[in-house]
Amino acid sequence: MKTVLIATKNQGKVREFEAFFAEKNIQVKSLLDMEEPDDVIEDGETFEDNAVKKAEAIGKANGIPVIADDSGLEVDALNGAPGVYSARYAGSEKSDEANNEKLLRELEGVQEENRTARFVCALAVYLPGNRCHVVRGTCEGRIAFEKRGEHGFGYDPLFYVPELGKMMAELSREEKNQISHRANAMKKLEADWDTLFN
Numbered sequence: 633m634k635t636v637l638i639a640t641k642n643q644g645k646v647r648e649f650e651a652f653f654a655e656k657n658i659q660v661k662s663l664l665d666m667e668e669p670d671d672v673i674e675d676g677e678t679f680e681d682n683a684v685k686k687a688e689a690i691g692k693a694n695g696i697p698v699i700a701d702d703s704g705l706e707v708d709a710l711n712g713a714p715g716v717y718s719a720r721y722a723g724s725e726k727s728d729e730a731n732n733e734k735l736l737r738e739l740e741g742v743q744e745e746n747r748t749a750r751f752v753c754a755l756a757v758y759l760p761g762n763r764c765h766v767v768r769g770t771c772e773g774r775i776a777f778e779k780r781g782e783h784g785f786g787y788d789p790l791f792y793v794p795e796l797g798k799m800m801a802e803l804s805r806e807e808k809n810q811i812s813h814r815a816n817a818m819k820k821l822e823a824d825w826d827t828l829f830n
């Protein structure tokens with residue numbers, strides 16, 4: 633069976649990629665399966681910069697096809713914050729709980745109609761010997777006033793998806809994988825699938 637290495641240490645992302653690739657009969661590995669993966673410093677100005685940096689560093693070190701995901705949340709009332717700083721919004725220890733609390737604090741007093749936001753996902757594909765290919769997917773929504781839902785990860789309990797009338801964290805993995813920023817980025821890669829993994 634073909635294998636793709638996802639250059640991430642985020643278990644939530646890994647589970648979503650496993651569901652995507654199960655359909656294609658491609659096995660998913662991640663940095664969580666490796667003993668001492670290289671640490672890649674995410675100091676890019678854009679999601680794309682960081683995704684390419686992660687994919688190239690891990691791909692070159694291992695000599696196999698790699699997909700890296702750099703993602704985050706852009707909130708309009710906060711001028712696009714937390715953006716590329718989404719993982720460490722509330723501090724260097726990367727806590728989803730603390731990030732969500734900070735987001736609610738920063739949006740105190742902001743009315744529902746002004747709480748528009750989007751999830752963004754840049755996916756970079758590295759194939760040995762080739763230059764990285766990068767795509768972007770987004771998902772539009774609104775930041776709620778309190779957390780709801782048990783599924784997903786990260787900012788999902790605060791992200792309301794108007795077209796479904798539910799929070800992202802209220803969607804099953806299958807439902808999220810139809811509409812998410814990651815799903816929309818994966819759809820853009822689909823066209824290149826045959827060349828990427830033949």
Ligand SMILES: O=P(O)(O)OP(=O)(O)OP(=O)(O)OC[C@H]1O[C@@H](n2cnc3c(O)ncnc32)[C@H](O)[C@@H]1O
Pocket residue numbers: 639640641642645674701702703704705718719720728731751784785786787788812814
């Ligand atoms: O860099 P890797 O190892 O992939 O893992 P990470 O968790 O550090 O991932 P990022 O650098 O891409 O930071 C993404 C941030 O955006 C959040 N995020 C990304 N995708 C999300 C999703 O589908 N739902 C909720 N939050 C998400 C996530 O919780 C992080 O806080």
Ligand SMILES: [Mg+2]
Pocket residue numbers: 674719
């Ligand atoms: Mg990261």
